[in-house]
Amino acid sequence: MRIVLDTMGGDQAPQAQIKGAVQAARAYGCTVILVGPQDRIAAELARYDTTGLDLPIVDAPDSIGMEEHPAQAVRRKLASSHVVGLRLVRDGQADAFVSAGHSGATMAGALFVLGRLSNIDRPALAGFFPTLDKPVLVLDMGATTDCKPEYLLQFAQIGSVYAERAMGVRNPRIALLSNGEEANKGNKLVQEAHALLRESTLNFVGNAEPKDLLINKTCDVLVTDGFSGNLILKMGEAVVSFGARKIRNEFRRRLVLRVLLCLSPTLALAFLPGRGRWRGPVGALFGGLGLVAATLVPLLRVQHEIDYRAYGGVPLLGVKGVTIITHGKADAYTIQNAIRQADEVARAGIIAGMAAALEPASVNDTTNHRGLA
Amino acid sequence: MRIVLDTMGGDQAPQAQIKGAVQAARAYGCTVILVGPQDRIAAELARYDTTGLDLPIVDAPDSIGMEEHPAQAVRRKLASSHVVGLRLVRDGQADAFVSAGHSGATMAGALFVLGRLSNIDRPALAGFFPTLDKPVLVLDMGATTDCKPEYLLQFAQIGSVYAERAMGVRNPRIALLSNGEEANKGNKLVQEAHALLRESTLNFVGNAEPKDLLINKTCDVLVTDGFSGNLILKMGEAVVSFGARKIRNEFRRRLVLRVLLCLSPTLALAFLPGRGRWRGPVGALFGGLGLVAATLVPLLRVQHEIDYRAYGGVPLLGVKGVTIITHGKADAYTIQNAIRQADEVARAGIIAGMAAALEPASVNDTTNHRGLA
Numbered sequence: 209m210r211i212v213l214d215t216m217g218g219d220q221a222p223q224a225q226i227k228g229a230v231q232a233a234r235a236y237g238c239t240v241i242l243v244g245p246q247d248r249i250a251a252e253l254a255r256y257d258t259t260g261l262d263l264p265i266v267d268a269p270d271s272i273g274m275e276e277h278p279a280q281a282v283r284r285k286l287a288s289s290h291v292v293g294l295r296l297v298r299d300g301q302a303d304a305f306v307s308a309g310h311s312g313a314t315m316a317g318a319l320f321v322l323g324r325l326s327n328i329d330r331p332a333l334a335g336f337f338p339t340l341d342k343p344v345l346v347l348d349m350g351a352t353t354d355c356k357p358e359y360l361l362q363f364a365q366i367g368s369v370y371a372e373r374a375m376g377v378r379n380p381r382i383a384l385l386s387n388g389e390e391a392n393k394g395n396k397l398v399q400e401a402h403a404l405l406r407e408s409t410l411n412f413v414g415n416a417e418p419k420d421l422l423i424n425k426t427c428d429v430l431v432t433d434g435f436s437g438n439l440i441l442k443m444g445e446a447v448v449s450f451g452a453r454k455i456r457n458e459f460r461r462r463l464v465l466r467v468l469l470c471l472s473p474t475l476a477l478a479f480l481p482g483r484g485r486w487r488g489p490v491g492a493l494f495g496g497l498g499l500v501a502a503t504l505v506p507l508l509r510v511q512h513e514i515d516y517r518a519y520g521g522v523p524l525l526g527v528k529g530v531t532i533i534t535h536g537k538a539d540a541y542t543i544q545n546a547i548r549q550a551d552e553v554a555r556a557g558i559i560a561g562m563a564a565a566l567e568p569a570s571v572n573d574t575t576n577h578r579g580l581a
Numbered sequence: 582m583r584i585v586l587d588t589m590g591g592d593q594a595p596q597a598q599i600k601g602a603v604q605a606a607r608a609y610g611c612t613v614i615l616v617g618p619q620d621r622i623a624a625e626l627a628r629y630d631t632t633g634l635d636l637p638i639v640d641a642p643d644s645i646g647m648e649e650h651p652a653q654a655v656r657r658k659l660a661s662s663h664v665v666g667l668r669l670v671r672d673g674q675a676d677a678f679v680s681a682g683h684s685g686a687t688m689a690g691a692l693f694v695l696g697r698l699s700n701i702d703r704p705a706l707a708g709f710f711p712t713l714d715k716p717v718l719v720l721d722m723g724a725t726t727d728c729k730p731e732y733l734l735q736f737a738q739i740g741s742v743y744a745e746r747a748m749g750v751r752n753p754r755i756a757l758l759s760n761g762e763e764a765n766k767g768n769k770l771v772q773e774a775h776a777l778l779r780e781s782t783l784n785f786v787g788n789a790e791p792k793d794l795l796i797n798k799t800c801d802v803l804v805t806d807g808f809s810g811n812l813i814l815k816m817g818e819a820v821v822s823f824g825a826r827k828i829r830n831e832f833r834r835r836l837v838l839r840v841l842l843c844l845s846p847t848l849a850l851a852f853l854p855g856r857g858r859w860r861g862p863v864g865a866l867f868g869g870l871g872l873v874a875a876t877l878v879p880l881l882r883v884q885h886e887i888d889y890r891a892y893g894g895v896p897l898l899g900v901k902g903v904t905i906i907t908h909g910k911a912d913a914y915t916i917q918n919a920i921r922q923a924d925e926v927a928r929a930g931i932i933a934g935m936a937a938a939l940e941p942a943s944v945n946d947t948t949n950h951r952g953l954a
Contacts, residue, residue, distance in 0.1 A: 340826060350760065353768040387723065387811040395726040395808040418812070418819035423826065435768040438760040439791070439809060440816045446791035447820040451883075453713060453796065458879035466878070470871030477864050484857020488864035491850050495865030496872050498843030503876070505839070506831035510824075 209554045210302045211547050212293040215244035216271040217309015218538050225308070226252040228543025233261040235544065238551045241302055243268045243293040268292035271309070278312035282320045290314060294321035297529040304530035304550035306521065308538040314531065315351055315524055322529040325366075325559070327566040330355070331526035332363045332434070333533070334370060335441060338513065339425050345371050346385075346421070346430045347525060350438035360384065360401035360431050364410055365565045366525045367429040373556035374523075375428075383416035383427035385436055391415065397433060405431075521546035523553060525562070530554045582927045584920050585666040585675045588617035589644040590682015591911050598681070599625040601916025606634040608917065611924045614675055616641045616666040641665035644682070651685035655693045663687060667694035670902040677903035677923035679894065681911040687904065688724055688897055695902040698739075698932070700939040703728070704899035705736045705807070706906070707743060708814060711886065712798050718744050719758075719794070719803045720898060723811035733757065733774035733804050737783055738938045739898045740802040746929035747896075748801075756789035756800035758809060764788065770806060778804075894919035896926060898935070903927045 213229050215222040222244060229240040230253075239262040242249050246267040253263065270288040272281045282291055290309065294317050296302040307314045311333075319331060332348035347363050348355070364382045371380035384402055386394035391402055393415060405412040413427055418440060420426045432440075477488035521532035521542075530553050534546040586602050588595040595617060602613040603626075612635040615622050619640040626636065643660040645651075655664055663682065667690050669675040680687045684706075692704060705721035720740050725732060737755045744753035757775055759767035764775055766788060778785040786800055791813060793799045805813075850861035894905040894915075903926050907919040 340823070340830070353760070385812075387726070387808060387815060395806070398808075418816040419822065422819045422823040433768070435760060435771075436809065436812060439758075440812060442760060443791040443813045443816040444820050446795045447817050448824070449792065450713070450795040451821070451824065454883050454886075455879065457713070458883050461879070466875050470875045473867035473871060474864055477860060477867060480860075482857055484855055484860050487850060487853075487857055487860035488867075491847055491861035491864030491866075492868030492871075493864075494846040494850060494861075495868035498846060498865075499869050499872050502839050502843045506828065506834070510827050510831050513827075 209304065209551045210239040210241060211550045211554070212241045212243055212266075212296050212302045212305045213543070213547065214289045214293050214305070214307035214309055214314075215242050215249055216268075216289045217307045217314075218534070218536050218543075220537075220539060221308065222248060222252055224538060224540045225543055227256070227540035228538075228547065229263060230256045230258060230261065231540060231544040232547035232551075233258075233263055236548055236551055238262075238547065239264070240547060241266055241293075241296060243289045243296070244271070245269050266292060266296065272313040274310050276310070276313070278310065278316035279320070281310075281313055282317040288313075290317040291321060294318060294529070294531075297531075298322050303554035304532065306532045306534065306543075306546050306550050308534040308536055308543065308546075311533045311536075314533050318524055318527040318529070318531045322527045322531070325526055325528055325562055325566055328362050328366070328526040330359050330362075331524055332366070333437075334367060334523050334525050335437070336522075337421055337430075337441075337444075339422050341425045342428075344421055344425070344428060344430055345375065345380075346432065346437055346441075348432065348434040348437050349441055349522065350434045351524065353433065353435040353438075355397060355433035357397060357400035357404050360397070360433065361404045361408060362526070362566065364405055364408070364412070364429065364431045366562045367431060368410055369561040369565050370523065370525060370553075370558055371429050373558050373561050374553045377428045379411050380428040381413045381426070382410050382429045382431060383413050383420065385418075385421075385430055385432035385440070386415035387417060389415050389417060389420070401431070521549045523549075528559060530559065582677065582924045583612040583614060583675045584923045584927070585614045585616055585639075585669050585678045586916070586920065587662045587666050587678070587680035587682055587687075588615050588622055589641075589662045590680045590687075591907070591909050591916075593910075593912060594681065595621060595625055597911060597913045598916055600629070600913035601911075601920065602636060603629045603631060603634065604913060604917040605920035605924075606631075606636055609921055609924055611635075611920065612637070613920060614639055614666075614669060616662045616669070617644070618642050639665060639669065645686040647683050649683070649686070651683065651689035652693070654683075654686055655690040661686075663690040664694060667691060667902070667904075670904075671695050676927035677905065679905045679907065679916075679919050679923050681907040681909055681916065681919075684906045684909075687906050691897055691900040691902070691904045695900045695904070698899055698901055698935055698939055701735050701739070701899040703732050703735075704897055705739070706810075707740060707896050707898050708810070709895075710794055710803075710814075710817075712795050714798045715801075717794055717798070717801060717803055718748065718753075719805065719810055719814075721805065721807040721810050722814055722895065723807045724897065726806065726808040726811075728770060728806035730770060730773035730777050733770070733806065734777045734781060735899070735939065737778055737781070737785070737802065737804045739935045740804060741783055742934040742938050743896065743898060743926075743931055744802050746931050746934050747926045750801045752784050753801040754786045754799070755783050755802045755804060756786050756793065758791075758794075758803055758805035758813070759788035760790060762788050762790060762793070774804070894922045896922075898931075901932060903932065 215225040268289040330352040334347040335349040336343040371377040474492040524531040588598040641662040703725040707720040708722040709716040744750040847865040897904040
């Protein structure tokens with residue numbers, strides 16, 4: 209597969225981008241097309257041994273900054289890495305586009321250059337939420353904040369294809385995010401989308417609350433509007449950060465007093481008369497170190513697992529081409545992973561699958577439904 | 582103050598209710614009017630020494646079950662503890678109503694019996710979110726899932742009065758829940774409500790994301806529609822529960838191997854030749870116990886603090902009377918706290934304050950705004 213990488217997007221661009229591209233080309237044998245200012249890329253690339261790797265450079269002298277208006281920028285800056293890169297996908301010269309840059313510009317560029325799939329009204333960002341089991345695909349995570357019930361049905365259709373082809377889930381279970389499991393729970397949008405999903409040919413399992421997503425794992429794909437999807441993502445991040453700070457603050461309270469209290473029995477032991485005094489404190493040290501290790505190892509494992517997943521690339525679904533958006537803080541390892549993901553998704557043939565799932569026959573019965581308005 | 586307590590609502594009713602009422606009457610010197618089946622209450626009350634306490638019983642032979650349709654039940658069951666209790670507030674024979682029962686029935690009953698304040702279109706449930714500083718009042722937590730921008734303005738007006746009078750916050754900072762701080766972020770409802778709030782006389786500080794609520798503490802009152810408010814509450818609970826389970830599962834992995842590894846240096850110490858062998862293991866034990874104590878104390882403090890706040894009663898705002906909804910799992914201590922809260926809120930004169938804040942003069946300029954539809 210031929211993956212286009214936007215080398216100018218992200219906090220560590222282009223260093224992390226080029227390093228990640230070299231690693232990915234070596235590890236997965238794919239072609240990585242490096243888009244950006246030719247000279248800078250060539251200079252950076254010269255630092256690596258690229259013998260036998262396919263890393264063509266396509267010049268794109270311009271780039272889109274974080275402060276620019278996405279839709280205006282992609283229409284005006286035709287020589288930007290976003291537009292040049294996406295055009296390669298549109299023209300069949302590449303199979304997927306990866307960017308760690310301005311995510312709004314990537315979305316706007318994908319809509320402007322690649323265009324929407326037929327029978328898709330709005331695109332959706334699909335994110336992966338860690339659960340007690342496998343990650344769940346949640347869409348939309350923020351591409352379309354105001355949704356009509358039909359959009360949610362379309363998100364379910366494309367999410368189902370993505371889960372089946374790119375994640376290997378057979379007959380994916382689709383749920384609708386709500387604040388209660390019963391069909392009559394939720395706002396008007398949720399209630400109307402629930403009816404559409406129940407009538408569809410999808411494997412719809414009903415409404416899911418946040419606890420069903422993270423803990424009970426009642427679904428493989430969770431559908432929601434972009435506002436709610438973005439809100440639960442940000443709430444999740446905020447609660448984790450809040451918990452960590454709250455615990456840290458509490459540990460710092462009367463720290464000296466607590467340490468002295470904890471050390472007192474050990475110190476007493478050291479001053480007891482008799483032979484082998486050193487054994488007491490050494491034992492305390494070993495006991496303490498052992499306990500710290502036994503505590504830290506599982507905690508670090510949990511942190512690693514949640515971090516790793518959060519750093520996976522996020523596909524933009526509903527456009528005519530594979531587009532993966534990675535985190536602005538992406539390092540070389542994240543870029544490498546995003547390229548691997550793009551490679552896998554491009555191989556899975558999701559675009560053809562989605563086009564088939566969105567055939568008029570399967571959405572015809574929804575045309576007489578109204579949105580919120 | 583005279584607080585009406587629904588003795589038939591909640592998992593531990595009426596035992597926890599009666600015990601909490603006795604404790605509250607003794608601790609705060611308030612009158613607690615016990616509403617429910619007279620004989621059961623009298624029998625339960627006979628178990629306590631109530632000398633000098635004011636605990637009148639008002640008979641309400643009927644009660645509303647969790648499976649009943651709230652609005653229909655309150656209209657039909659006029660002898661239920663909900664309806665009888667709320668009528669006492671309406672008729673001026675009591676100052677507040679507290680229930681741990683069917684919260685839908687309490688809301689429906691409050692609307693049916695007490696009625697809405699003038700210039701309030703919909704009621705709001707106001708919850709308290711723990712933060713790194715003082716709790717933040719969030720409304721609506723689920724009473725009104727589909728909101729128009731004007732409702733959010735009204736929630737801000739009554740929330741501001743509640744924070745000022747019942748929580749003692751001077752000139753409360755009002756924020757609007759969104760998925761981004763900028764004024765153009767959020768869905769259409771948020772954007773329109775943002776404009777209304779900016780034009781109002783309230784101390785509006787702009788949009789707030791979940792991290793602003795929990796960590797940065799940029800506001801005292803956070804306004805949102807009932808669907809989003811309920812969603813972030815449930816997401817918060819789910820993430821805490823998910824984190825706890827994830828860590829527990831990780832601790833259980835290869836438990837025997839890890840324990841043996843941690844104990845090995847200590848055991849080695851015990852088998853070293855020489856005098857005072859016992860000191861090594863005893864030191865290890867002391868060191869380990871000290872460390873466990875030093876770790877557990879702050880964690881338990883955090884747990885207690887979050888739990889305690891979550892168990893505070895939740896006021897229903899926008900109706901003509903003080904109504905406090907407590908958790909269905911409420912024990913006597915929670916009931917006692919809810920009665921204290923009702924007593925404080927009734928004293929604070931929030932109903933008069935809200936009526937004044939909602940005077941036509943302060944909302945007149947909003948009548949030409951449209952809702953979502």
